[in-house]
Amino acid sequence: MVQNGQITLYTNPNSAFCHRVEIALAEAKADYTSYVIDLNNKPSWYAAKVNPVGKVPAITYGGPQTAPEAPAPESAKIAESLVILEFLADIFPESRLLPADPVLRAQARLFIAATDRLLFGAFIAFFFKYTEGADQVLLDALEEVQRRLPPTGFAIGIWSNADISVAPLLVCFLLMLKHDLGKYPAGQGPKILEILQGPRFARLMEYIHDLEQWPSVRGTWNEVSEASYQRQNR
Ligand SMILES: N[C@@H](CCC(=O)N[C@@H](CS)C(=O)NCC(=O)O)C(=O)O
Structure with missing residues (x-):
């Protein structure tokens, strides 16, 4: 499957919402960087630069590959697990995320x-x-x-x-x-x-x-x- 932009996933291993996105990324065989957010001690840059509501999961898509702590301003920032699942189905149309019918x-x-x-x-x-x-x-x-x-x-x-x-x-x-x-x-x-x-x-x-x-x-x-x-x- 062709992937046109970098993906960075902000996640937490004990979140069912994040687990959804991890399953979808595995299903799409996506190439991505994973960064664990400690929910008891969230870094201040996370809400400022990735997800203003401070929750995981979120992804950045596109733009230059940077360190997860310094996401590129030009990358798209996408939150909400179900929105991310739809987005992944859109960018990986050949995956088994959503059928063509x-x-x-x-x-x-x-x-x-x-x-x-x-x-x-x-x-x-x-x-x-x-x-x-x-x-x-x-x-x-x-x-x-x-x-x-x-x-x-x-x-x-x-x-x-x-x-x-x-x-x-x-x-x-x-x-x-x-x-x-x-x-x-x-x-x-x-x-x-x-x-x-x-x-x-x-x-x-x-x-x-x-x-x-x-x-x-x-x-x-x-x-x-x-x-x-x-x-x-x-
Ligand atoms: N509706 C959101 C829910 C995300 C959510 O509640 N994430 C929790 C972890 S399971 C979180 O980030 N909690 C930290 C906080 O609220 O500060 C989704 O589907 O992504």
């Missing part, structure tokens, strides 16, 4: 629009806050994702950005439940996992298994370091 493209975008906030909301409610009714919020969100899946294969049948948008949170959900990590009472993680492993969620679990096995997801996901990070930070 406009109907399939629309279906991928629809899947993303329907699941993005839903899954993130469930993540916060169940794992971070454990607010009242959080079990139900999580199970309902996962059921809605499952309802949108075709009988086999990926979100729109073939692999696309739709799968990249949900993969990081879905694989992280399973990891946290398995290791009983989160703000919920001890033992609740394995209990929910048992429900997910039952017949009600058979299609979703098959889908998550397919995501875990997909090379660009496998190559960008480190279960051991993620589990240890989540253990220390909960």
